[in-house]
Each structure stands twice: as structure tokens, then as C-alpha cells.
Amino acid sequence: MNGENKCINQTNPYLPEAARIVRTYPLTEDVKYFQVRLVDMEKAISFKYSPGQFAMISVLGAGEAPFSISSTPSRPSLLEFCIRKAGTVTNAIFKLKENDHIGIRGPYGNGFPIESMHGKDIIIVMGGLGAAPLRSVLLYCLDNRDLFGRVALLHGAKRPAEMIFREEFFALKERKDLECYLTVDADDTGKWKENIGVVTTLFPQLKDINPSKTFAIVCGPPVMYKFVLKELIKLNIPKNQILMTLERRMKCGVGKCGHCAIDYIYTCIDGPVFTYWDVIHMKELI
Amino acid sequence: MKIVKLKKENLFPFLESLSKEADLWAPVQKYENKHSFQLIKDFSQIDLKYTRTILPPKKLFLPPTFNMFLATEQGYEEDFSHVTKKILFGIHPCDIHGLLILDRFFQHVFDDPYYSKARQNTLILGHSCWPDENCMCKSTNTHIIEEGYDLFFSELETAYLVWIGSSEGDDCIRIKPGIFDEDITDEDIQIYIKWHNERDKAFQVDINFIAMPDLMELKYENPLWEKLGDACLACGSCSNVCPTCNCYNVLDKPLLNKYASEIGRCWDACTLESYSEVAGGENFREKRAQRLKLWYTHKLQAYISKYGKPACVGCGRCASTCPVDINVQTVAKALEGKDMDTFWNRLSKEVTK
């Protein structure tokens, strides 16, 4: 399906590049933001990726794991990640401070079909950590605002404190060229001024959708998909214009180790971005 | 293609002159009737009357475990120590086809240097074979080979017909030119044709692989998978012995007394339970039946849909290895709805009694 090697290390796709942590701070209780730069300046500048792609991050002695690139290629040379503490590798990443080194290889995966999205209306639906991969495409659309029609963001979190990039998204609400709707399942602060309810309760806000010229992009916890997809189908958005990014276990990122196999595709090279049609077509996808 | 003749008594002298330049690997008998590709020190160990080796030749290119690089605070040092100059002698057509499938796989989109470099440093000297009751290569059309070797030795009564398949193969012949005979007689050709026809008749298994992608699709929800899943021990042996299984796991081995790690890889198997587990303990393929479906999707469906031929090369190793009779032959027959007398079928009858 997909077939281009844009990996930063052309002769050995398994070999990481040293990168320095430029900035890191907590986003929520168990999610941290990391801004990193490849130590080799020339490589830092020539690291080309598209929204929706991911990188493999390694920590000496702990191992390696895949993470979505949260930054946008329209702002080159620095890469951003948001990482949730889940196990061995992520615990080790959490212990790192500014100026510490990590290993990075990539970019991998197909990414979003940005070119076919040009001129179209874009609806981005994110839940929880789904903001990590979708922030990249959101910022890309905003940085290239003329290339797209309407842009709408629907973002849901469990509680206000768990909404990652909270301040950034509040600031976006000021923009006239973006419809930005935020919601929490429950407000335990008493100060939340936005919508309360699951992310699907935001759908009535989307008025006058022109389905054939709309792309919808979804990423969130597994439970979210079923309900969000139902809403999108109600809006008559074509199944091959509903995009989602999926997670699988990954060891190599380059289509060799087999761990991310579904049916006969490899999530790491044929995905992680799939259309809803792919999902229906390939039994095991979600 | 150029074909020459070599008298049988000249085989070992020829191999000896070749092995001055590289390590010679060939089949030897390891246990009773069990063979293995081994590094040859003494030519009398070589046993060409073998059917299949326990492990396929992939072990020479990507060993069961090896190091990819050393990671230190200063950077990364690639480790290609598993790549040495080798000659693989005595490999059968099915296994050469297996390597051709791995080539396509490991060089697709991203080139895997650990595989490719080992491959480039190995001469492939094939050898003709005779089928037993588990050989399925006629059905997979991998019982003959036209590419993928440097030299191929077809055994006649007193001599070999030697097919020269590459420019490196031609160079080998030139190391000892006197022993190769360019004059192939009509009698040699008659012997060869007779051998070929008799071998064709010796195959005992016939599977319609072309029908398998459809049957896999149609029988995806069939209860037969649950039966297979109940019997499977999730031991992973089928993946280890299959010449076209490529899955691996990555190892991070911290070194004592140093802030450094050896990053290695080791063979893995999709039939093992931990294979598809992700964070939070969620497992996309918790049930053995689901994992076997993935295995057989790969062998019987995926590659046929993409390239018009199965990813199974019919070597029969799964059939001679799986302790509970789960193999391409029994699964294909079951998909065709044929009555089976296999361990897992007997088992499920016992259980439902």
C-alpha cells in the first residue's frame, strides 16, 4: 500500500539517532510533554514527516516504544511528543530531564492523506490521549489555513485536569477560523465553563455539514470509536473520508517484526491511519 | 542457462577448494533421521540423503538471536558480527523459494541490512531432492527452482548436472575448471528426464492452494478454528521451523558495569500468547484460535492475494513438527470440508462426546 523510505537513517532503519530533550513538563497526572531536537543539526533540519506519522523512542537500558509525533512539520527541526506512563519504557522516559538524551528513529507510518484533504472541510474528534497524534494535523491545518475549508475540533476528556493541551486549546477558541468545542465527562472543579458530557454531545454544535466535501479524523480510547462513528455516519460522511489512527503493539516500525500485523497488513507501514472503510473491510482492525 | 557436469567423486574436492574462501554449511545428520545445516569441518559429515532439516536456512541469515548494535551514552555502534562469508551447500528447491520470499519481505519499503548483508555474503549451492509423505512443494509449485541460486546440483547416477545461476556461480566453476565437463551426452539427458518424471510421481500430497484465499475468507467464522485453538499448545514451534516466518522480538540487554546496552533481536512467534499484548494488559489476540487464524492468513491467503502464490513453500516442516497435527496440510483439508483423522479432530470429538 504505502511505500517510501523517508527514515532519517537511510542505511540502517533500526539505528536510532541521539536527540536532546529541550523542554518537558507535565500535561496531566500521567501524561508529559517532551520537546526534542536531534543532536546532529543537519539531521534535525532534514527530518521530514507528515501529520499522523510516528517515531520510535528509546531509552538506554529500558527499551524502545512507538509514539505519535504531536508537532507539525510546518514548524521544523523540533519534535514534540506527549507520553503517557504505561510501563518500562515510558517510566524511564518520565525520569528524564531537560538536556538528557534519548534515541529516535523514524518517521514511520503512512500519516494522513494530507493532499487529498486540501480544499475540504475538516472535523477533528479527539478523546483523551487521542490528542497526541491529532494535534499534529490540527496545527498543520491552522498553519496552512488557506489550503482547507472549515476546520472544527471536538475534544473530550474525563475531567478538566485530564485534558491534555488544555491551555493551548482554550487559546484556540479565540480564533475566528476554527470551530473549537471542548467537553469533559464530569466537572470536579466547579469552574468548567464549557460543555459537560461525552464527546458525542458536541455533535449538535456542528451545523450545515457538507458531507461529500468533509473529512473526519478520529482518535481516542477504544470505547469512543463506536459512538463517534455512529454520529459521523448519521452526518452522511463517506466511509473513506472518515480517518482514524490505530494502535498496535510495535517492535520495529518498519514492517519486519510482524507484531503489528492485522489480517495481511502491517499497521506500522500500511497504517497507523486507516479509513472507516478499511476497518469494516478488515475484520480484526477494531 | 549454462549447465555443466561434475563426476560425483569430484564433489568434495570442489567444495574443499571453495571453502578456503568461506565457511561451508551443509546438511548433517544430527539425531536419528533428523538433519541440520551445520558448519562443516569434515566433509564425511555431509549427508545429502536428507529430506528436510529441523530448522530452515533462515537461521544462517537471521540467527535465532543476534545483536544489532551497541547503544552507549556516546552513540550507537552497529554490530554485523553474524555476517560472515558463507557457502550454503545442499539446500533444496523449497528452501530456496523460502529465501526468495524472505528477500521480498525484508527488502520491501525498508531494506533490513542485517538480512541483506548476510544474504549478499552467502553463496547458495542447491541440491535436488526426493519427496516424503509430508512434502507439499508440488502443490505450491516450489518443487523446481529457476532462480535464487548460484549453482544447483541435480544428482544423476554417477555425476551431477550443475546449473550455473549467477555470475558468482560461474566464478566458482573457474576455481577448478578441469573437473567440470561441458559435454553433456544424450544418455545424461535421458537419465535426467527419467529421474524427473519418477520424482513427479512420487509426491503423495495434493493441495489446491489457489482455492485457499477464498476458503479462508468464507470460513473465517467457522467453528473449525475453535477446534484448532483448543488443540494448539501455543508452543510456537511451527513458526520456528517455517522457512517463511519472519517475526522477531527486540531485546535490550544492559551490560554490567557500564552505561550501555546490547540491542538484539530473537525469533518470535505469533502463536505465542504475549505476541499481540499492548499497554494495560489488553490483548488483540487473546485466544489461540485468533492467533492460528493470523498464522494461516499469512500462509494461505495474504501472499496469494498479493503475489499470486502462497507464502507456504511446501517444505512439510510444520507437518513433521507440530505435536497436535496442526499444519498446512490438515488445515487446508479441513477448510475444504474433508473428513479428517487428525489429533485435533479426534480431540474435539472426545470433548463433545
Ligand SMILES: Cc1cc2nc3c(=O)[nH]c(=O)nc-3n(C[C@H](O)[C@H](O)[C@H](O)COP(=O)(O)OP(=O)(O)OC[C@H]3O[C@@H](n4cnc5c(N)ncnc54)[C@H](O)[C@@H]3O)c2cc1C
Ligand atoms: C503508532 C502508535 C502511536 C502511539 N502514540 C503514543 C503517544 O503519542 N503517546 C503515548 O503515550 N503512547 C503512544 N502509543 C502507545 C505507546 O507505544 C505504549 O504506551 C508504549 O509502547 C508502552 O511502552 P512501555 O515500555 O512503557 O510499556 P511496557 O512495559 O512495554 O508495557 C506495558 C504494556 O504495554 C504493552 N505494549 C508494548 N508495546 C505497546 C504498544 N505499541 N502499544 C501499546 N502497548 C504496548 C506491553 O505488552 C505491556 O502489556 C502509541 C502506540 C502506537 C502503536
Ligand code: SF4
Ligand atoms: S507452512 Fe509448513 S509446509 Fe509451508 S513453508 Fe511453512 S513449515 Fe513449510
Ligand code: SF4
Ligand atoms: S500449531 Fe502446533 S506447532 Fe504451532 S503453536 Fe500450535 S501446537 Fe505448537
Ligand code: FES
Ligand atoms: S512494528 Fe514490526 S512489523 Fe509493524
